[in-house]
Amino acid sequence: MKFVDETTIEVAAGDGGSGCASFRHEKYKEFGGPDGGDGGRGGHVYALADENLNTLVDFRYTRKFEAQRGEHGKGSDMFGHKGEDIVLKMPVGTLVRDADSGALLHELLQPGQLVLLAKGGDGGFGNLRFKSAINRAPRQKTPGYPGQRFNLQLELKLLADVGLLGMPNAGKSTFITAVSNARPKIADYPFTTLHPNLGVVRVGPEKSFVIADLPGLIEGAAEGAGLGHLFLRHLQRTRLLLHIVDLAPFDEAVDPVLQARAIAKELKKYDPALHAKPRWLVLNKLDMVPAEQRAQRVRDFVRRYRHKGPVFEISALTREGCERLVQQIFQHVAASQQAERPPVEVDPRFEPQANP
Template identity: 50%
Template structure:
């Protein structure tokens, strides 16, 4: 499946139906009178969030969506049929802007959530509507109003609770495949992953946590270098970041600081997100060298650094327990909304009954 997270489409609401001028001509109705009915209302263009969609790929092939116009009014006071709405399905997490004015129109995050982006035209009125004591035989009617037209800019921000970040070839895809049933492409060269990958990890309670592997972050990503700029916005919705550092690199601290600098440059709240820092590929490092790298990384991050091998799954259980505990902590914090409680972005939250050093 091709991953498309931006699209521009045009929407056209239906025009309202015209009213009708008509008079009764039935036998035994001597007075007659106006009987022209009103037109029908035009259909609206409505975006609907669909949990079964993952990308904006469909909008690459169809760029115009139009609702039905209302039907014209009929004789004998018959109202024209209203036009059907155009229901346009988009993935959950789609943000909608007016492509011409850049006005923010809405953010569709929940399945079934709807957003009217173009309102259908009002119906015209038939001459029966204008009957009065002063005018017993009106010949007046009104035309239906045109429906709204708009060009929309759609942007998809993935909805995931946990984002896995790190330099290319840090082992992000290997980790998400070890934690979940996701099977992204894994190879021993940078930029193997060209699109974000999603994986669902089950909690002990039975509900799932969505992880997202964010590809392409390198130095200068916030300025458009590499792939990172295209996917940095997908981190904005995450509640927690797992920062994966390649332990086989000569200087893991430089790798860590490069990603931190990109998050700060991009901003939009990313530097303030809670992070769990993990040193990956520890199975390929000598014990004495590993201890030095862990200590240096802990000094740079200001918090505990987990030891991990995504290939052998060493430390994955420890990481998951920490992730689940951190998410519960964040949930409790959001419910309590205590402004006096300030957590360090890199401070790990102790798991009950489990020392941080394990």
């Protein structure tokens, strides 16, 4: 399945049915009076946030969605049937924008969230509506109102607690495989990851967080170089960024410090708010560094890079140091979630009373 995180669709609600101008015709009733019913409402178009979806691929080839129009009114006081609504299932984290103006219309942030994309037209009035003491035989009727039509741009931002970033082949996919249930492709060449992968990291009973592995960044990513710039938007909703650094690159001429600085620079170019997010350095591939050189190499990296946040030393391949890192991540995510919750308002009748 291809990963699609941006597409454009057209939605059209159903038109309302027209009202009917009719008169009752029965034996022995010369003046039966008006009996034309109203037209039915056109169908609405809704969007439903579905937690089982993680891509917009369903909207890549089917671009137009049109609800059923309302039925016309009929004689004998029969109102038209309303048109059937349609519900479009979208991944949680989808942004719905007006394709013409770019204005943000809706954000699907909660599973099961239902929003109205296009409202169906109201049905027209039949001549029964116009009957009065003065006008006893009205012939007026009104047509149904047209349904709303919009061109919409859909953009998906994954709802992950933690986002992984780093150069290609830094070991991000190996790390997410070691700590979660995700099984991305792993190989010994750059750009193995071509689309984001989500994994759930379980720390204990009812204790977990979601981690996202994105394609590797390279210098110039903010201007469109490489693949990672296409998915940087998925980091904007994360609570924590893990910057994976290859401490033992195959090419000895490559400087890990310069690579780490390049990633930070690209983040700042793309979005200063993203650069300001909490970012932890994770020095990976310690298993490829001789044991007697590890401490010195880590000290040299920290001294030269001058990172102000936490620094962790791991080997994603052997899982050395991963357990400690996962525990620290969970504590940070849990604290962030607690801080984001609104204060609970307590009814004064149920507040604990102080002892006299």
